[in-house]
Amino acid sequence: MLTVNGINVYYGAIHAIKDVSFHVGDGEIVTLIGANGAGKTTILHTISGLLRTKTGEIKFLDNPINKVEPHEILKMGIAHVPEGRRIFSQMTVLENLQMGAYTRNNKEETNNMIEMVFEKFPRLKERVNQLAGTMSGGEQQMLAIGRALMSKPKLLLMDEPSMGLAPILVQEIFNIIQEINAAGTTILLVEQNANMALSIANRAYVLETGKVVLEGNAKELLGDENVRKAYLG
Amino acid sequence: MTFLQQLINGIHVGSIYALIALGYTMVYGIIKLINFAHGDIIMMGAYITFVSLIMFNVPIWMAVIIAILICLISGILIERIAYKPLRNAPRISARITAIGVSLFIENLFFKIFGGNPRPFPVLIDPTPISLGSLQISMVTIVTIVVSILLMIALDLFVKKTKTGKAMRAVSEDHGAAQLMGINVNTTISITFAIGSMLAAVGGILYSTAYPQIDPFMGMMPGLKAFVAAVLGGIGIIPGAMLGGFIMGIAESFTKGYISSQLADAVVFGILILVLSLKPSGIFGKNVKEKV
Numbered sequence: 001m002l003t004v005n006g007i008n009v010y011y012g013a014i015h016a017i018k019d020v021s022f023h024v025g026d027g028e029i030v031t032l033i034g035a036n037g038a039g040k041t042t043i044l045h046t047i048s049g050l051l052r053t054k055t056g057e058i059k060f061l062d063n064p065i066n067k068v069e070p071h072e073i074l075k076m077g078i079a080h081v082p083e084g085r086r087i088f089s090q091m092t093v094l095e096n097l098q099m100g101a102y103t104r105n106n107k108e109e110t111n112n113m114i115e116m117v118f119e120k121f122p123r124l125k126e127r128v129n130q131l132a133g134t135m136s137g138g139e140q141q142m143l144a145i146g147r148a149l150m151s152k153p154k155l156l157l158m159d160e161p162s163m164g165l166a167p168i169l170v171q172e173i174f175n176i177i178q179e180i181n182a183a184g185t186t187i188l189l190v191e192q193n194a195n196m197a198l199s200i201a202n203r204a205y206v207l208e209t210g211k212v213v214l215e216g217n218a219k220e221l222l223g224d225e226n227v228r229k230a231y232l233g
Numbered sequence: 234m235t236f237l238q239q240l241i242n243g244i245h246v247g248s249i250y251a252l253i254a255l256g257y258t259m260v261y262g263i264i265k266l267i268n269f270a271h272g273d274i275i276m277m278g279a280y281i282t283f284v285s286l287i288m289f290n291v292p293i294w295m296a297v298i299i300a301i302l303i304c305l306i307s308g309i310l311i312e313r314i315a316y317k318p319l320r321n322a323p324r325i326s327a328r329i330t331a332i333g334v335s336l337f338i339e340n341l342f343f344k345i346f347g348g349n350p351r352p353f354p355v356l357i358d359p360t361p362i363s364l365g366s367l368q369i370s371m372v373t374i375v376t377i378v379v380s381i382l383l384m385i386a387l388d389l390f391v392k393k394t395k396t397g398k399a400m401r402a403v404s405e406d407h408g409a410a411q412l413m414g415i416n417v418n419t420t421i422s423i424t425f426a427i428g429s430m431l432a433a434v435g436g437i438l439y440s441t442a443y444p445q446i447d448p449f450m451g452m453m454p455g456l457k458a459f460v461a462a463v464l465g466g467i468g469i470i471p472g473a474m475l476g477g478f479i480m481g482i483a484e485s486f487t488k489g490y491i492s493s494q495l496a497d498a499v500v501f502g503i504l505i506l507v508l509s510l511k512p513s514g515i516f517g518k519n520v521k522e523k524v
Contacts, residue, residue, distance in 0.1 A: 048411075048412055049411070050408055050411060050412070069416075070411035070412065070414075071411055071413075071414045071415060071416045071417075074412065074413065074414035075414055079412070080412045082408070082409060082412060086406055086408070086409040086412075087409075088401070088402050088405045088406065088409065089405065090401065090405055091398070091401060091402065091405070095398055095401075098395075098398060099398060099399070099402050099410075099413045099415070100413055102395070102399060102413045102414045102415050103413075103414035147413070148412075151413075151414065
């Protein structure tokens with residue numbers, strides 16, 4: 001579904017992503033793990049088009065997307081739950097969800113999707129007219145996920161969905177990720193919580209200072225002594 | 234002059250400041266730029282109306298529409314040509330460019346029309362209507378009604394329409410808005426178009442109240458509207474509206490009860506007060522974000 005082929009990404013003079021290649025197959029959960037600053041978020045931003053590759057290619061459903069504008073990439077079927085949630089805090093829960101469906105012009109379909117998101121996250125329904133910025137971290141994360149689902153993505157990029165959440169909420173969020181995947185959405189998950197990420201993923205890539213240093217079956221990596229030492233504590 | 238009379242005069246000029254202030258505040262909200270060329274759109278609106286009426290003899294309604302359309306297009310072009318290439322540059326670069334654009338427009342009109350003030354044609358019968366001791370001219374009534382209708386329309390647009398919501402989303406977070414599939418460039422263009430349209434109307438109404446136009450006429454109302462936007466809280470739409478009315482009323486009361494010559498001093502004194510007491514403005518909040 002998604003093929004990343006030898007990409008190099010720079011922040012000004014800083015060579016942030018060095019010749020990274022990986023792929024995500026239809027229906028998979030693939031996770032990118034690694035320490036802070038390894039380049040995980042940069043890779044997701046590059047896939048979404050917020051950052052540009054210097055060299056290399058990104059293909060989605062066989063179309064190169066590394067020169068496509070971000071709003072076009074969303075229309076092609078890639079949604080992104082960004083790090084730190086980045087919900088629109090001055091807008092209501094409902095308006096945030098409507099923004100998620102911005103590229104759709106069918107009002108009825110949008111309303112159906114909103115109902116579907118409310119079924120998945122009943123707490124959002126209770127807060128439908130509340131300003132998003134006044135909600136708790138967990139609720140904001142649910143809103144960020146719900147908002148991304150509004151575009152009915154084929155591929156969902158998730159950046160640190162567990163960040164700053166209480167352990168019980170982390171479990172809930174990971175259950176939801178599995179549900180979303182089971183309903184047919186492919187997922188590329190970036191996490192610092194490598195344990196959790198590996199436990200739900202099919203495959204994983206380990207990043208270190210902008211390079212892929214290890215890849216493999218998630219369950220195997222979870223059992224790998226070196227990985228355990230380096231990333232799982 | 235009675236208190237009520239001064240109040241009405243204040244609301245009259247204040248509603249014009251409010252219309253102009255909306256453009257400053259919306260543009261600031263979306264790209265964090267004080268668009269110093271905004272005041273010159275006021276002047277353009279007045280001049281284009283003048284030229285259409287005097288040189289091309291079109292009907293008043295058509296002159297107004299032509300002025301609004303040309304200002305709207307100019308607003309979009311200014312952003313595309315002068316500001317867009319600097320979107321990721323340090324903010325000071327864009328600010329200096331904005332001053333440059335302002336000087337360019339003023340001198341372009343100076344070159345074309347000369348520096349002599351010209352009388353602005355009468356668009357609305359200025360004969361006052363007497364209501365007891367009150368004297369209200371049709372100009373005042375039209376100005377206030379048009380301004381308030383436009384403000385209500387803008388408020389509904391920003392709150393209810395998809396494009397209006399997209400504008401708010403882009404104002405909060407360009408990146409996240411892009412991830413929603415919102416075309417940020419288009420949204421910024423729309424913001425400049427709306428702001429310039431309001432400034433054009435403001436310019437025409439201003440010239441109806443003070444019927445003399447010159448290429449530098451936009452500076453004063455532009456600056457006062459900018460102060461109004463800061464007073465209300467820059468980037469906040471209701472703030473610009475309230476700020477505009479406060480400025481107009483303060484100016485009118487100073488003229489009526491203290492001295493006409495002090496009016497500008499009082500108005501800019503307000504800016505100094507706001508900046509030292511509550512720099513974020515009346516509706517401004519201390520920016521805080523949940524992490």
